[in-house]
Amino acid sequence: MFSALLAAALVATAAPALAQPGTVAQAAEPNQVQGLTVTQGDGFATLAWTRVEGASDYQIERTALAADGTPGTPVVVGVWRPNRQVNNTEPTFADAGFAPGGRFQWRVRARFGTTEQPYSTPVDGTTRSHWGDPGTPGENLRTQWEQTLGAQYTSDVNEYAYTAAIDEASDRVRVVEIGRTVQERPINMLVIGYPKPPATPEAVAATNPLMVNCNVHGNEPGDREACLIMARQLAFTKDSQTLGLLGKTTVLIVPTINGDGRAANTRGNSTGQDLNRDHSLIRQPETRALAEMVRDYRPIAGYDGHEYGNTNTGDLPMLPPRHQNVAQGIFDQSQDMIEGHMYGRGAEDGWWACPYGCTPGANVGLSEETILRNTLGLKNVVNSLLELRSSGGPTRPDEGNTANNRRRKTYSALWTFTEFFKYHGANVKDITRVRDEGVTSQSANDGRIVFRGSRKIEAYPAPHPGEAPPPVDAPTPDRILEQAPCAYRLTEEQYHGERTDGPAGKRTTVAQRIAAHGWKVVKVADGYLVPLAQPQRGLIPLLLDGQAVEGLVAGERIAPTLTGTHNGPLTVSGVACLDGATVRGPIQVRSGAALIVTGSSINGPVNAADAAGLFVTDSRVSGPVHATGTRGPVVLVGNELSGPVGVSGGKATAPLLAGNTVAGPLTCSGNAPAPTNLEVANTVRGPKTGQCAQL
Amino acid sequence: MPDTLVPGPRPGPASRAARRRRAATGAALALLLAVTGCGGPAEEERAGAQPTGSAAPGAVAGPLCDALPSGAEPGSPASLVGRPPAEALAWIPVLTMFEAAVRATGMAEELAAAGGLTILAPTDDAFRATFSTANLDRLLLSDTETLRRLLREHLVDGARSAAELVAAGSVTTRAGTTLTVTAAGSGARLADKAVTVCADYRAAGARVHVIDKVLGDLPHTADEEDQHH
Structure with missing residues (x-):
């Protein structure tokens, strides 16, 4: 995975054919690009060179070399523009599209306006072959897309066979079926851990998993091919850094939720429904399968793969969850992943990440909660959209060749998902912190609701991406x-x-x-x-x-039933809702009644026996809290509780105890299912016993 | 994965560079004929094409051919010779829409009908330039009768080379539409609208000519939406 770090940079050398007898070194011509290096990655080659003062852009030329070194026809494959990367002082370009394993030479030249300056001396190199030793079982698996050199995408049948073969050959991978499409195609997920993945969704959830949703629109297949390759890499890599990360977490790869649309080459599923307008409403079995997966496996971070038709954008448009109901920390951390990590790493490796839309007037990237990016944010998952620019556009002029175009897209997605994995590993503490804050702040039910409307994203300082930030998309008054x-x-x-x-x-x-x-x-x-x-x-x-x-x-x-102060005992029958209230006295929740308490202060015991439900969040309780035999949910989140706290005999749904500070003891027993904390730990100063011993 | 996925390398045409040179020569000659204005049909035929059966297996012609699999690559013209037409279409990477349309309409058998067939297959770019994504989804998923008619606008009875189409001057599609055919470089111009961009793939009983426009008269819907994530 990270062998790019090990790859030797090939330093520019004058090609023999150009060397003059007796010439030791060629003198640089004016404005000639100097210091060109080429570093091989998986499916791409990073070109880096010394900036030429006054250059308005650069052209990248690639020439295939035959086995005997005879050069083929030179082709301009790339145009570097200043808005391409955040760091303009060290220009880089990820050349991609070539068939893996071929030998090439590259040259770069500056242009002043349209005036071409002299080419650099060429640098040659052999690109990496398809990942995995052809002689090693498992590693030697190849997708249909790889086998056909991009002429065909991997079919559903081949996906199932390929992922099953990985599962068979690697202890690190388990393929699970998370649902079925409308036409009953299995929707599979690769669960990947080291030395092996945890056995149950609940156990996976405890490892701060990350997810990649690879194919939502059936006619946008580029990301899915990257996912299938990445699965093989994770299953068989010997890279110690990758294994170190994989030993601490679980990678969840969903190759395609829209198998029907992929097979039919349609954007929607077999009913024509755009699945990325259905992640909140979950009318379709495909989106429901993914929602249930998120519920059960609880990824803390995600990427959602797409392709984008605007030819003038960057290689890799990205966008965080922007809906204003998304917790601030989730938005901020997602932005950090994009702007803090992907932009910077993109500038090092030559990929052009940009904020989705990426060009003025693009009315995209808004606040629809039906879009997975926003739905996941609203579920406290740090995440980003990923688009792969559909065509080469003006900056990749050699992509009239379909295979070149497909390879560039897929290997740029592979780069992104690999960087996502690294970002997750390096920032897991921050990601879990914002997740915890998201869970507690959302549960507090504090502040306004916005039905539609985005957080503003400021333009990244010029020159990157230079043209435009995403649309403001502020909520209108009727949406608040x-x-x-x-x-x-x-x-x-x-x-x-x-x-x-x-x-x-x-x-x-x-x-x-x-x-x-x-x-x-x-x-x-x-x-x-x-x-x-x-x-x-x-x-x-x-x-x-x-x-x-x-x-x-x-x-x-x-509406809340009590927002002021209540002195004396409070007996709840029916439904009571306390918001910002102060209660001085005991609270008794009667059999079959429900109590919801947010942002309140209670000085006295809270006792619910055989209640329909008990919700206490963002509150302070001086006195014991006991919920016994609750018929419905018990939710205690983000409270300061003097304790003791006891939850016992709950029925039907798992009590949620998360992010509380409990001064006294915490005891749980006889709840079926057992209480959970959604991985948001409680601080309990007294003893934790029974079913809550691990919470 | 099984090797059978890949049509094995077969004796292919000369190298890509050689083919490019040949195509360039042909184009230059055709251009010259056009400029001098003395290129009658007979000369066109000599310059642009060879009679069916005598060309090297897998010789295709047109400006897009260079961007498609060639030589020993999977999906090269030589590797598709003799394959069932519907299968051959699945190997030509610019035809994903057309190929999906054949499957959606269940027309694979019709493509392989006895007597041979000429398939004028529009590129994915041509489909995208004509139809919105929503319209394409509708055609593929629910309005397959319309789609079937649209496909038949692109089918002509008899497996005919581009040169034969040009020589005929006009052909009638299986939808009943008469298309005028004129020479366009080494290939053919159809209904004064579409041109062959990579002509003369030979599948079993069929010729496949990749064309750059969608034929027929369905409404243009490509500008109706801004597709995004």
């Missing part, structure tokens, strides 16, 4: 709800009623979709409550509020 409700109430019909959206025979109810997202729901006498005091708070109103732009169902907004 200043006072967030405490919960939404759905009727039985809304919750369990038959739907008309989604493919016939595979339609799902609101209840099933909410379950796929992993939201906590309280069954009450007159329906179903979905409290906002939970980790996906930013997503809930986008589906359940009547004001939502692409809502699922218009639930009834439940």
Whole structure:
């Protein structure tokens, strides 16, 4: 994986044919590019050279060399422009598209306006062959795309065979089926760890996994081929740095959720639904499979692979989750991954990452929560969109050749996913911190709700990318709800009623979709409550509020029932919602009642026996908290609790205890399923016992 | 993965560079004929093409040929000689839309019909220049009757070389449309609209000519949307 680091840079030498008898060294001509080096990567070669003062751009020329060194026809394969990289003082260009393993020579020349300056002396080198020793079982596997030298993309059948062969040959890889498409094609995922991947989703979730979603639009297949190659590299590499990273986490690669669209060469699935407009609504089995995977495996970071038709953009347009309901830390960290890591590493290796849109007036990259980039952000996953520019455009003029074009796209995706893995490894503490903050801040249900509207992304300082930041896409007043409700109430019909959206025979109810997202729901006498005091708070109103732009169902907004001070005992029957309240006295939640507490202070014991649900977030409780035999969810997130805290005999759903500080003891017993913390640890000063011993 | 995925290298044409030189010569000659204005059909035929059956296996011609698999590469013209037409289409990398359309309409058998067929296959760029992505999805997924008619606008009975099409002067498609055919460099211009950009792939019982425009009269929808992630 990281053998690029080991590759020797080939220093410019005068080609023998050009050497004059008796000449020791050629004198540089005016404005001739000097210091050209070529470093081989997987499917690309990084050219670097010394900047020529006054150059407006550079042309990169590549010439194939026959076995005996005879040069073929020179081709200008690249144009370097100043907006290409953040660091203009050390220009680089990732040349790609050539068939792996070939021998070439490269030259670079500056242009002043349109006036061409002299070419550098050539540098030759042999490019890397397809990754993996052809004589070593496992390593010698090749995809259909590799075998056909890019003439064909890997078919569904070949994907299944290839990934099964990797699984068979490597202890590090397990292929799991996470769902089926409308046409019943398996949707597979490679679960990759070292020396082997954890056995269950829950165990994987404990390793801070990262995910790559490789193919959403069936007619954008470039990223998927990179994923299949990366899976082989991770399965068989001997690189100690890679294995070191892989030993600490789990890589989740989903080659294609849209197998039907890939087979038909359509953007949508077999019903024509654009799956990247369905990740919140999950009308389709493909998006539901991915949502359930995210719920169960809990990746902390992700990339979502696409291709983009604008020929004037960079090689690799990227964008973070921008919806304003996404936690600030998740947005910031995603931006750091893109601007802090990818832009800088791109400048070193010669790839041109840019903020999606990348050119003025591109009305793309907005706040639709239906788009995976935003959906994942709303689920507290640091992530980015990745686009591969569809055609070569003016900066890669040799891509009329389809194979060249396909290879450039796929190897640029491979570079990105590899860098993503490295970024994750180097920043796992920061990523988990913002995840923790996201879970606790969302669960606090504090602040306004925005139905549509993006965080602003400032233009990166010129010259990179120079042209334009993504559109502002600020929320309009009618898309803002200043006072967030405490919960939404759905009727039985809304919750369990038959739907008309989604493919016939595979339609799902609101209840099933909410379950796929992993939201906590309280069954009450007159329906179903979905409290906002939970980790996906930013997503809930986008589906359940009547004001939502692409809502699922218009639930009834439940306002807080107490926002001031209450002195004396408080007995809850029915539904009580305390927001920013102060209670001086004991709280008793009666059998079948539900209590939701956010941002409040309680001086006294909280006792819920046989309650329908108990939610306490972002609050301070001086006194014991006991939930016994709760019929629905127990959610305790981001609280300061004096303790003792006891959760026992819970039914139907796993109690969530995350990010709390508990001064006293924490005891859990007899809950089925057992309590979880979503990997957001609690600070417990007293003893932790029973089912909560590890929380 | 099984090696059978790859049509094995077969005796191919000369090197890519040689083929490029040959194509350039042909183009220059055709240009000369056009400029001098004395290039009658007979001369065109001598300059641009050879009768069916006598050309080297896999000799294709047109400006796009250089950008497609050649020589011993998988999908080269020589490797496709004698393959069923639908299979051959899957090896020509600029034809992913056309090939998907053949599968979507279940027309593989029709392409292999007895008596031979000429397949005028528009490139992916041609499809994208004509139809929006949403329109293409609609054609491929639900409006396959329209798609079938569209494909038949690109099928002509009898396996004919580009030179034979030019010599005929006009042909009738399986959709019933009459296309005028004139010479265009070493290839053919169809309905004064499309030109062959890599002509004369030989599949079993069929000639495949890659063309640069979509034929037929379906509405142009390419400008209707800004496709993005």
